[in-house]
Amino acid sequence: MFDLIAFDADDTLWHNESLYTATQQKLEQLLAPYLDGVDVAARLYATETRNIPYFGYGIKSFTLSMIETAIALTDGRVASADIQQIIAFAKAMIDTPTQLLEGVKEVVAQVAASHTLMLITKGDLLDQQRKLERSGLADYFAHIEIVAEKTEETYRALLAHYKVDAARFLMVGNSLKSDVLPVVAIGGQAVHVPYHTTWQHERVDPAVAQQSHYFEVAHISELPALVATLQNPKSKIGRPYELVTLV
Amino acid sequence: MFDLIAFDADDTLWHNESLYTATQQKLEQLLAPYLDGVDVAARLYATETRNIPYFGYGIKSFTLSMIETAIALTDGRVASADIQQIIAFAKAMIDTPTQLLEGVKEVVAQVAASHTLMLITKGDLLDQQRKLERSGLADYFAHIEIVAEKTEETYRALLAHYKVDAARFLMVGNSLKSDVLPVVAIGGQAVHVPYHTTWQHERVDPAVAQQSHYFEVAHISELPALVATLQNPKSKIGRPYELVTLV
Numbered sequence: 222m223f224d225l226i227a228f229d230a231d232d233t234l235w236h237n238e239s240l241y242t243a244t245q246q247k248l249e250q251l252l253a254p255y256l257d258g259v260d261v262a263a264r265l266y267a268t269e270t271r272n273i274p275y276f277g278y279g280i281k282s283f284t285l286s287m288i289e290t291a292i293a294l295t296d297g298r299v300a301s302a303d304i305q306q307i308i309a310f311a312k313a314m315i316d317t318p319t320q321l322l323e324g325v326k327e328v329v330a331q332v333a334a335s336h337t338l339m340l341i342t343k344g345d346l347l348d349q350q351r352k353l354e355r356s357g358l359a360d361y362f363a364h365i366e367i368v369a370e371k372t373e374e375t376y377r378a379l380l381a382h383y384k385v386d387a388a389r390f391l392m393v394g395n396s397l398k399s400d401v402l403p404v405v406a407i408g409g410q411a412v413h414v415p416y417h418t419t420w421q422h423e424r425v426d427p428a429v430a431q432q433s434h435y436f437e438v439a440h441i442s443e444l445p446a447l448v449a450t451l452q453n454p455k456s457k458i459g460r461p462y463e464l465v466t467l468v
Numbered sequence: 469m470f471d472l473i474a475f476d477a478d479d480t481l482w483h484n485e486s487l488y489t490a491t492q493q494k495l496e497q498l499l500a501p502y503l504d505g506v507d508v509a510a511r512l513y514a515t516e517t518r519n520i521p522y523f524g525y526g527i528k529s530f531t532l533s534m535i536e537t538a539i540a541l542t543d544g545r546v547a548s549a550d551i552q553q554i555i556a557f558a559k560a561m562i563d564t565p566t567q568l569l570e571g572v573k574e575v576v577a578q579v580a581a582s583h584t585l586m587l588i589t590k591g592d593l594l595d596q597q598r599k600l601e602r603s604g605l606a607d608y609f610a611h612i613e614i615v616a617e618k619t620e621e622t623y624r625a626l627l628a629h630y631k632v633d634a635a636r637f638l639m640v641g642n643s644l645k646s647d648v649l650p651v652v653a654i655g656g657q658a659v660h661v662p663y664h665t666t667w668q669h670e671r672v673d674p675a676v677a678q679q680s681h682y683f684e685v686a687h688i689s690e691l692p693a694l695v696a697t698l699q700n701p702k703s704k705i706g707r708p709y710e711l712v713t714l715v
Binding site: 282285297298300301305308312346367 | 611
């Protein structure tokens with residue numbers, strides 16, 4: 222049934238958002254001596270959002286936004302040693318080992334045995350390549366695509382490039398905004414595997430999500446059964462997923 | 469004769485290094501009040517080199533290295549307003565229009581009429597996509613590949629992915645280190661089109677370069693004639709290129 226099954230990477234195959242959250246907490250501690258009851262997280266998010274068109278996603282972009290936020294929130298009083306410390310936070314993020322989510326290795330191996338797999342991730346090229354190399358999963362993916370944004374246009378262009386019919390394409394990921402809704406919009410199928418936390422930028426209005434047909438599993442370990450069921454509906458041996466659909 | 473002709477982008481199709489050089493001069497002016505006769509360029513280059521394994525290539529990486537250099541060279545005395553200014557330099561670089569090298573548009577259109585073209589560029593994904601979009605050249609390239617490094621392994625993997633025999637592959641670029649030597653090493657052909665300035669990191673020992681067989685043209689406008697000659701050696705109507713080879 223599927224000519225191509227694609228996986229998102231960050232927070233679908235390996236932990237990512239939790240590393241950003243932990244680093245944000247380090248920034249809050251660093252700036253605490255300068256500030257009094259300021260919402261660092263909100264200001265950082267505003268800076269990140271403003272900077273995405275310039276700097277895109279990934280650790281370097283996040284770091285430049287942390288530096289800008291530190292300067293702005295302290296009215297320029299932040300010591301340059303603390304700015305150097307923020308750059309050290311970035312290098313520590315980069316040095317953090319890739320930590321696979323539970324069950325990922327087995328699921329990817331199992332699905333790869335019967336399907337051509339692609340990795341589609343957005344963000345920084347070097348960040349993502351490094352994580353993939355360290356993950357031990359690279360050999361399971363026939364194609365690796367690192368893209369600047371995951372829009373309908375991105376998916377349309379990828380499917381055209383690989384000559385895959387949207388109806389025979391399945392995307393698996395944790396972000397409704399990036400992995401599910403644009404794929405469904407162009408006629409593909411998608412499986413939502415929620416991660417315990419979602420970056421504010423990736424959140425979507427539940428009402429919007431409910432206007433789409435996609436599958437939702439509680440854990441990635443349920444993916445092989447879902448794929449098997451979709452390929453052979455008669456042999457349905459349970460229903461480990463939920464079909465989210467407009468009532 | 470060629471199944472695939474690939475072009476480097478920065479300093480082959482459009483100006484790039486000159487923008488970095490101009491920004492480095494802005495950094496030197498910014499730091500001048502703090503310093504006395506310090507070689508900012510040399511210290512910046514040392515920082516960039518140390519940071520490449522962490523941050524890779526591109527404007528964000530360059531910016532983080534400028535910030536680190538400013539802090540280190542001033543022993544932490546640099547004002548945070550000046551660090552904010554360095555981030556403003558980065559945004560100005562990003563906002564700079566893509567300026568094609570002379571003759572590029574015509575040459576790319578001409579070669580694209582008879583060959584499948586690929587763009588292979590290293591650096592930051594977003595930087596490169598933005599420059600390509602603004603260049604007006606995107607439609608001439610069947611394939612766009614933005615890679616973290618241009619090594620023999622990179623080229624070998626790309627040719628395997630696109631099922632192209634190395635002997636039927638021609639790479640065109642300004643960097644001996646990234647565009648010419650690794651391609652020749654894996655059995656491909658390469659054309660060197662020197663740019664008026666080469667980033668120190670991309671320079672190679674002339675003795676090493678001379679152990680390879682590649683073509684060199686003084687200007688990209690000579691490329692179509694070179695390709696035509698290589699395809700049909702008998703109809704050679706001049707020799708607009710130099711074959712660089714070990715004596």
